[in-house]
Amino acid sequence: MENNELLAQVTAKANVWLSGDYDAETKAEVKRMLDNEDKTELLDAFYKDLEFGTGGLRGIMGVGTNRINIYTVGNATQGLSNYLLKEFSGLDQIKVVIGHDNRNNSRKYAEISADIFSANGIKAYMFDDLRPTPEISYAIRKLGCQSGIIITASHNPKEYNGYKAYWNDGAQVTPPHDKNIIGEVNKIKSVSDIKFTGNKALIETLGKEMDDMYIEDVKTVLLSTDSIKRHGDIKIVYTPIHGTGVRIVPEALKACGFSNIINVPEQDVVSGDFPTVVSPNPEEPAAMAMAIQKAIETNAELVFATDPDSDRFGAGIRNDKGEFILLNGNQTMIILIYYIITRWKQSGKLTGTEYTVRTIVTSALTQVIAEKNGVEMFECYTGFKWIASVMRELEGKRKYIGGGEESYGFLAEDFVRDKDAVSAAVMFAEIAAWTKDEGKTLFEMLQDIYVEYGFSKEKGISVVKKGRTGAEEIEAIMKNFRKNPIKELAGSKVILIKDFVSLEAQDLNLNETFILEMPTTSNVLQFFTEDKTKVSIRPSGTEPKIKFYIEVQGKLASREEYYEVDAAAEAKIEQVRKDMNV
Numbered sequence: 001m002e003n004n005e006l007l008a009q010v011t012a013k014a015n016v017w018l019s020g021d022y023d024a025e026t027k028a029e030v031k032r033m034l035d036n037e038d039k040t041e042l043l044d045a046f047y048k049d050l051e052f053g054t055g056g057l058r059g060i061m062g063v064g065t066n067r068i069n070i071y072t073v074g075n076a077t078q079g080l081s082n083y084l085l086k087e088f089s090g091l092d093q094i095k096v097v098i099g100h101d102n103r104n105n106s107r108k109y110a111e112i113s114a115d116i117f118s119a120n121g122i123k124a125y126m127f128d129d130l131r132p133t134p135e136i137s138y139a140i141r142k143l144g145c146q147s148g149i150i151i152t153a154s155h156n157p158k159e160y161n162g163y164k165a166y167w168n169d170g171a172q173v174t175p176p177h178d179k180n181i182i183g184e185v186n187k188i189k190s191v192s193d194i195k196f197t198g199n200k201a202l203i204e205t206l207g208k209e210m211d212d213m214y215i216e217d218v219k220t221v222l223l224s225t226d227s228i229k230r231h232g233d234i235k236i237v238y239t240p241i242h243g244t245g246v247r248i249v250p251e252a253l254k255a256c257g258f259s260n261i262i263n264v265p266e267q268d269v270v271s272g273d274f275p276t277v278v279s280p281n282p283e284e285p286a287a288m289a290m291a292i293q294k295a296i297e298t299n300a301e302l303v304f305a306t307d308p309d310s311d312r313f314g315a316g317i318r319n320d321k322g323e324f325i326l327l328n329g330n331q332t333m334i335i336l337i338y339y340i341i342t343r344w345k346q347s348g349k350l351t352g353t354e355y356t357v358r359t360i361v362t363s364a365l366t367q368v369i370a371e372k373n374g375v376e377m378f379e380c381y382t383g384f385k386w387i388a389s390v391m392r393e394l395e396g397k398r399k400y401i402g403g404g405e406e407s408y409g410f411l412a413e414d415f416v417r418d419k420d421a422v423s424a425a426v427m428f429a430e431i432a433a434w435t436k437d438e439g440k441t442l443f444e445m446l447q448d449i450y451v452e453y454g455f456s457k458e459k460g461i462s463v464v465k466k467g468r469t470g471a472e473e474i475e476a477i478m479k480n481f482r483k484n485p486i487k488e489l490a491g492s493k494v495i496l497i498k499d500f501v502s503l504e505a506q507d508l509n510l511n512e513t514f515i516l517e518m519p520t521t522s523n524v525l526q527f528f529t530e531d532k533t534k535v536s537i538r539p540s541g542t543e544p545k546i547k548f549y550i551e552v553q554g555k556l557a558s559r560e561e562y563y564e565v566d567a568a569a570e571a572k573i574e575q576v577r578k579d580m581n582v
Contacts, residue, residue: 010046021191029063044467058153058162058542068161070112074194076163077113079185081120088146097148098126099136101244101309103161104272106151115198128207130244132310134420137170138214155281155307158274171388171417175520215252218423221412223343224434228257231433235300239264239291241280242271243308249425256426264294281307282314283408285326292324306421312408313421315428317442329408330363330458336410337366338449339431340402341373357387357403361536361549365456381522384409388417447559455554457569461582462545474539474546481525490575492529500524550576
């Protein structure tokens, strides 16, 4: 589309906001952008409408159709309300749960959403204060609701907010519901179509009683309670990075028998400005730096961190030199999956119906661990809604015992249908206690897993491309990789290419094409080499980024060889980066 044509369309959209039933502050901001000679800000704010991605509705807060504000949140809630009224027309009372994190405006957006739901005759259970995302999922299932939302932008920077929509199983919406909700949103042609005036009789507050039920159920994931009784005094430094885990994670750890929780006071401050970090993401080492320093000062054994909505879990452990190392999301999942399957086997609980789940960009080592122990592992798309989709399909038929993704998400239980940093923290602390009984450290446990099942090293690289032009650049990068596919990585020939847009895979050795059996298409490319290196490329569904996931394989004969093998893998990853020019 030519720039002049796009600018004309954007200007027309902006003028609707200037003349419609919008508040004065919004109109003034729209007028400022229209009057500005530089139209970049106007274009970014109005060139498209926000849509549901892997994490729901997410964007920068501000005025415009491509921004998070009371009107885009209102549109989403009215559209969701209209869809619920159609889908559940036979019910006497449709019910939803509403939660929010600590971000600026989150409480306001949650209250506006409660008003809109109730104005449409839908009963809204709203938490009295900020709560973790997994507890929202839990409450939807516990209260028998048809849907729910949480106002959060997860781990994104402070200028972002978002809107995660859930279905009656407590999982984020998937096709066809996500597209159908967008369809209903698109039918809303005027802000006057949004019912902002609530019915307070249909809004009920949720508080500590739901927290207590949730924590009691989290306790049921424990597999080694005797180990906790012996080692419950492990020193654990925990940081919520200013977010929703500030109260409930320490409470859950203590309820499960861990008595020595050390906080980071500066990061216990609940704030949407995230004053101590640039990015409130446990994937970023800088976000965990204060907690690591606190652990060194207090001689702690473990460092835990959760992101603002407490669905992502990060961990730091001591290596054989006593130094703290930060585990990546793959390593955390490797440890959790190994532990769960090992303890189920030791307890004689495996019946052959158990299964696990991972996303297509998560370490293949998790699959090796599961399958070598007779436990099936399913693959699905990135985004925890796809893991929950597998759980929904198998509910009542098979037993889910764990699943996760490389982006620091894990779910140990089936009474929640989203990644759960609360239960992950509890279980990881339990693993530390159990390894003490086994006469080893967590670091030694990880090394032993590599020795038994094969060594792998993973690296994620995110390239940020902001705004409309950034989106165009990301699209061009994906097109180029499809037009000019990678032929060799770090000296190893590419033998398999998977394209999840066409749902076709090319076996280059056999010169054959076969179909990928997935529930829908996704903009992901994967390249596999003869030496089992895997590279995945995908645009983020929630951030202005294109992501590259590199995984290399190796062999570790003993713990003593770990650093040598690890260094070789790191060098190989760097070569892969150079070969891909990222």
